Amino acid sequence: MKALHKFLTKNIEPHFSEGGKLNKIWPVYDGLATFLFVPGHATHKGAHVRDAIDLKRTMIMVVFAMIPALLFGMFNVGHQHYLATGETVEFMDKFLYGALKVLPIVVVSYATGLGVEFLFCIIKKHSIHEGFLVSGMLIPLTVPADIPLWMVAVATIFAVVIGKEVFGGTGMNILNVALVARAFLFFAYPTYMSGDMWVAMDNRNGSEIVKEGLVDGYTGATNLAQAADPAFTGTFKNVAGVPYNDSFIDSFIGLIPGSIGETSTLAILLGGLFLIITGIGSWRIMLSIFAGAFAMGTVFNLVGGDNPFMNMPAHYHLVIGGLAFGAVFMATDPVTAAQTNLGKIIYGLGIGIFCVLIRVVNPAYPEGMMLAILFFNVMAPLIDYYVVQGNIKSRVKRLKLASNGTK
């Protein structure tokens, strides 16, 4: 590897360094070179030794944590497709079908997002930061498998520019970048983020599935949509219109229609466990979101009402829709979440409560998680402000006590 490093620094670097022809796109070289080699920077100030972690490592760990959800998502895309067409195929066929649907979205998301990032680095003349490594994977996992690729590209560009770069880049954004992309799609192309979109089909007319060749009783409705339906009876049906053996367990495992990565609570929790063990994701946020959602669901159960959604058992809320995905991967984004430990718990509880509130009370938005997180992204600095004020007040109080004592 020394030879490769030598080759890079001797033969390639000069073109990009000052005076070289390609100096203007130095961040591109720098980005790639630091991707290959962690630079051999020695400490020059302060502590002489440092922890081995860096932002690249942190970000890549989050990407690793998403792999179970991604792989399961690929399989489930195929599974739902063949369930809808009524064909019986092997495991690998389902997986391959899904992979062919999902991988292009991942590629488009990374390519456009990194492209925009590089462009901004060149304009602003700073080295590329790693934030998009995670956002680039989050975006594909939160969209339906059949979304047109150009929409992914537009949403990604919008999210990176308006969601992040205008604030100053990685670490400075107020809203979670991937959620900005999803919110953009949700509001700009609502038909593509609802209704029939959740099952991948080859024959589409815009966002509508051409229903020839589908099983009788086909329904593309997600569990969330079913729960919001006034006719909801308490059991979910799969895309073929057949009720699940056990609505809770099936939803937990994730063989249900939905966005690519959000369906399997199990796969998401695996990722969440990985994040908690490595110490990268905040368990405070994850746990308090689940707790908040469960509490709010229980409150609705107790209150009851005409709305069948209110009577859906509270624990169902935890496994349907994007709650688990949002709790583990979206809300825990350290830049946009609350930053104090107490603040994180309040922030998590708030997201959980609001998510269920939006789901149940507002029929226009069956998916409350996205809006709940975005809302609390905005509220997070306020939560932290009050937590820090508490610390400041205790200091003022101590000063008063001390000055009284000396009198």
Add this chain to the structure above:
Amino acid sequence: MSNVIRIRKGLDIKLKGEAEKITVSPDNVSTVLVSPLDFHGSTPKLSVNVGDSVKAGSPLFFDKARPSVQFTSPVSGEVIEVNRGEKRKLLSIRILADKQTEYVDFGIADPQALSREEIIERITKSGVWPAIKMRPFDVLANPADSPKCIVVSAFDSAPLAPDLDFVVHGCGNEFQTGLNALAKLAPVVHLNVHAGKTKSDVFLKAKNVQINTFDGPHPSGNVGVQIHHLSPINKGEVVWTMHPQDVVILGRLFTEGRYNATKVIALTGSEIVKRRYVKVISGAPVKNIIDGNTTPNIELRIIGGNVLTGNHLHEEDHIGYYDNHITVIPEGKEPEFFGWLLPGLKKLSINRSFFSWLTPGKQYSLDTSQHGEDRAFVVSGEYEKVFPMKIYPIYLLKSILANDIEQMESLGIYEVAPEDFALCEFVCTSKINSQEIVRNGLDLVMQEMM
């Protein structure tokens, strides 16, 4: 002894290269160097010229703001060089040492029989005063202040730090005399011992002081952390601190009647061949001490102090006034292929994303690699794991970066020193140099107050 104060947050960085408990005395030094740069925040005025002959305890320069505080020569001999930098800033004074040290005689005395003023006069005159530091600001103390207490930490919890039990071994009388002198300067002197590590009776049976027991990982030995748990500093309050080794030197000022700046420093680090304790005089050349005792043929980082807070020294430098410890570790300038992806069995991190967390007892020989590039604050909750104070470290750092003095005050800047942020700096994913930020913040507040 009262209750144990348990410090739960923190981190013991387990490094290879602890010093063996053997004390050696190298050859007599030929030259010593005294540098005003050791004393942050003081403005030196020179009181000697090249060619003057001095004794151990003769003034070399004094602080312009507090003229009574003298900085004196640790040896007797001839001033052979006065180095100045830009704008004639005084950098250092070099003294050619006599074979046999002659001392200025301050007279043997019992501090308990002297008044506070007499003690202060003796300490400031002799050159021992700068060893007393003050909080807030972590600079040398002002003799005009009346501190609410004096804090001496009897253990050093930093990586590879000298075992202070061993350092003060055989100096019990001097140490106690030093404490007696300190007891005259403030209403109470706190001597803080470690529940497990402190065993020496010099500390445990010390009189005239309040002994507090601490337990837990680094930074439990930092005086800042101890003060925070004993009696946090409010705005307008002053606490003085002193290192046990300096308390011994202070004691000698009374038992021997002279400024005897001989100290025992620990020679540690993975790249030192014979790791032991060395008896040296303050200001002695580093070369004398480590020559021929380091791993040959690799680039080394010599650190005056521990790996977290020490100064970067070079072979031609001299032991600083506050140095009780030298660490030598390898420089780390090798780029690492896909370093962010490898399992990292040999890498130390509080973050369990490296598999090294499976071997918690392992000792590491860390190099000076920064392991990554500078970034903005991204990760949260990281500093809090190693920062055992009721202070929000990132908020305080951000208020400093914004030069917002009012906010710094309300977030607790008076309670911290750069060293308290050393572990935050160690664990930081974004490689933010928080010690430097805190130093700048303290300087700014200090400037505003004067």
